[in-house]
Amino acid sequence: MAVYTDISEGDLKHFLQQYDVGELTSYKGIAEGVENSNFLLHTTRDPLILTLYEKRVEKNDLPFFLGLMQHLSARGLSCPLPLPRRDGELLGELSGRPAALISFLEGMWLRKPEARHCREVGKALAQMHLAGEGFSIERPNALSLDGWRTLWAKAADRADEVEGGLQEEISSELDFLGRHWPNDLPAGVIHADLFQDNVFFLGDGLSGLIDFYFACNDLLAYDVSICLNAWCFEKDGAYNVTKGKALLEGYQSVRPLSDEELAALPVLARGSALRFFLTRLYDWLTTPAGALVVKKDPLEYLRKLRFHRQVGSVAEYGVAA
Amino acid sequence: MAVYTDISEGDLKHFLQQYDVGELTSYKGIAEGVENSNFLLHTTRDPLILTLYEKRVEKNDLPFFLGLMQHLSARGLSCPLPLPRRDGELLGELSGRPAALISFLEGMWLRKPEARHCREVGKALAQMHLAGEGFSIERPNALSLDGWRTLWAKAADRADEVEGGLQEEISSELDFLGRHWPNDLPAGVIHADLFQDNVFFLGDGLSGLIDFYFACNDLLAYDVSICLNAWCFEKDGAYNVTKGKALLEGYQSVRPLSDEELAALPVLARGSALRFFLTRLYDWLTTPAGALVVKKDPLEYLRKLRFHRQVGSVAEYGVAA
Structure with missing residues (x-):
């Protein structure tokens, strides 16, 4: 706030x-x-x-x-x-x-979204991906692999203050993602920050998306993986496969994901979990105590990252490969 | 915020x-x-x-x-x-x-009020004092002499951290006010916190008063002295007699002040300056560094208190005694 x-x-x-x-x-x-x-x-x-x-x-x-x-x-x-x-x-x-x-967009963001809301979010994300076609300005994603490495270089030395062993774990994660990051999937304009507070609902319907200030050009399926991280985990850290299924079905009802996009989801989700982990970690280590902003816990995203690391098949996200 | x-x-x-x-x-x-x-x-x-x-x-x-x-x-x-x-x-x-x-009350509070706005504030304060007559519930002012002494007891030890000599100055001010505080002036329901952010204007007109969460029963002229402190000083600490005159004329156009009330203004204004000094001092010394609230400078009210201490006649506030 x-x-x-x-x-x-x-x-x-x-x-x-x-x-x-x-x-x-x-x-x-x-x-x-x-x-x-x-x-x-x-x-x-x-x-x-x-x-x-x-x-x-x-x-x-x-x-x-x-x-x-x-x-x-x-x-x-x-x-x-x-x-x-x-x-x-x-x-x-x-x-x-x-x-x-x-x-001004009427509507309210949901503190306690349910699976049916996740379905609407998936649909709206795909609609945004299609509507973004033909936009004439480009903006590279400053928070992809290179940006993560830059952030990590600033935070790595102090990472073990947050949890022992983090320095080694994140360094090897970055190596892994550098070797396995897909580069031939469909790309376009992505929202890149479609968290609960950026989606408004009125009654049972989605009334609109807001806050495009992280939007950029990147892989469309990467945006889907951000939404899986933002919408489909419970407060206790567990992945909710019902919500994941709803979000992915909603998305695919508007824009079907290719087999390559689906196969890449676990790697993309590791990347997006790492992206939010790193910005939170950086803010955690650098925000002065007296600031007016509430610091968000980076470990929430470390736990999500670890979940995606052990995903064996995209069926575990709730979709048939 | x-x-x-x-x-x-x-x-x-x-x-x-x-x-x-x-x-x-x-x-x-x-x-x-x-x-x-x-x-x-x-x-x-x-x-x-x-x-x-x-x-x-x-x-x-x-x-x-x-x-x-x-x-x-x-x-x-x-x-x-x-x-x-x-x-x-x-x-x-x-x-x-x-x-x-x-x-919801439409209107905006003024970051830069002028004398004509002070006149409207004076009028509205007097209207509130008259409208408050007959209200059946009573609430004593927890932030009058006794309340100041309680606050001071909690802050006095550390007051010299804020400015050297404060401990002695405020203790003797409290003694003075204890001996000279009037007790036979007209009393009723007062707002007790009518600062800029609690008065809304639409166009040139005052559209309403808000935030009655310090309201209580006390001397009506004490409420006037709070407004003199809140509305009639410039950012550099100088009393603006044009604004004071406008505020007092506005008030008296609705509810004339008695000779006794006018004569008591300097003492009442010392009291109200001390009241805001003390709550700000207490907050200054006790608010944790990470809190979401911006701390207000207590010294602003110390300077106002010192101004009122050297006022020789109420004519200096902009009104004929």
């Missing part, structure tokens, strides 16, 4: 004059998102989200993120839509930060 | 079934308030605030706070209104906390 940058009513009014959005009636900082400052605005028309991009987001990446939301929305995916200013630009500046106004 | 307690969609739906408020379409934790967890709800009808009362709030005080909002609202003051459940109760329970649903 975080609001890093406060904004004054005068600066905000000046900013809003560049848009055609009605009169502001209220704005409140919201306690969601860890990378940016977000405000929920009420106006005499529709509610809006105002996002101020903080330092962890590369300003050069913003045209990719904002353009992608426009591209996906135009192709029928339900996601927030950046509003153009009167001069056509999607990006402005407020309180010294790059800032964008984005449509 | 704070959301101390998260809520699951299932618990929330169950909670909302006890009310007649339409269908929930979204809920987001908001980064305002330091005592409680607040969520902004959208429904198929009006937006609402859901407040979960955290441990710092005495559960026994909640009927006073919620009843007061109803009482003030019924007498025409613009403030949030607690919604009754279908069974008539104002208070429920959610995620193991006492919880209330409260109407």
